[in-house]
Amino acid sequence: MTGQGKCQVIGYARVSAADQNLGRQLKALDGCDRVFSDKVSGKSTDREQLQEMLRYVREGDTLRVTSPDRLARSTRDLLAMVEELKGRGVAVEFLDNPALNTDTPQGAFMLTILGAVAELERSVIRERQLEGIALAKAAGKYDKSVKLTAEQIEDARQKVDSGVPKAVLARELGVSRQTLYTALSGTGRYAEAAS
Structure with missing residues (x-):
């Protein structure tokens, strides 16, 4: 079969x-x-x-x-x-x-409850992260500086325009793809650095 x-x-x-x-x-x-x-x-x-x-x-x-x-x-x-x-x-x-079988009303209910618990857990974790970041910032321990210079960002833009994949550029620069995307779009800390 x-x-x-x-x-x-x-x-x-x-x-x-x-x-x-x-x-x-x-x-x-x-x-x-x-x-x-x-x-x-x-x-x-x-x-x-x-x-x-x-x-x-x-x-x-x-x-x-x-x-x-x-x-x-x-x-x-x-x-x-x-x-x-x-x-x-x-x-x-x-x-x-x-009791968790999906083909019964009880199973669907139990899975809904588990889903709510998982969502609560995610919210609590996120809340704790934000509290920790706020405390670290208040203590002066959370100063995330930009990882790419203005020259590196301009060079990366030119390479992207010429067809070099962003993933390749991120590896070459030693940063995550998200950091490269943020730098290229001039958002987040890179918006502050540009102003």
Whole structure:
């Protein structure tokens, strides 16, 4: 079966290290039409078999996983993945946590609550960052000076106009692409430097 025909139940299993055993998860996923598995940390969603599984599943399929932390370690990544799958018409089942299954009203409710918690967490982190920056500025410890001189910016503009990619220029100048974009547009600290 190629994933293009009848609806399938697709399994996904993951352990964090190559020497750990997938056996318990694979036994729980017995009966799936196809199972994808990774032996790698879950802190990133950039995992070979996870990405392959996401490309494979089709509308009407069900993704079966033993628990949410097998898909993603961060709530934000988990919610993004579940929302993407739901948007594509793929149901998600968590064998150890059926209250989170996306095909039930209770699961949709629980995922909404998790989404709200994740949003609150992002807001609190951002608020703390801003407070920390304000305190550092007040103490004179947050003086971010510009990284590029006016001459470097003018030279970069000319190179961009002649077709040199901005990513190449950023590497040559030893700055991030965002810093280069900000400098070229004359915004942020570069607006202050230009005045």
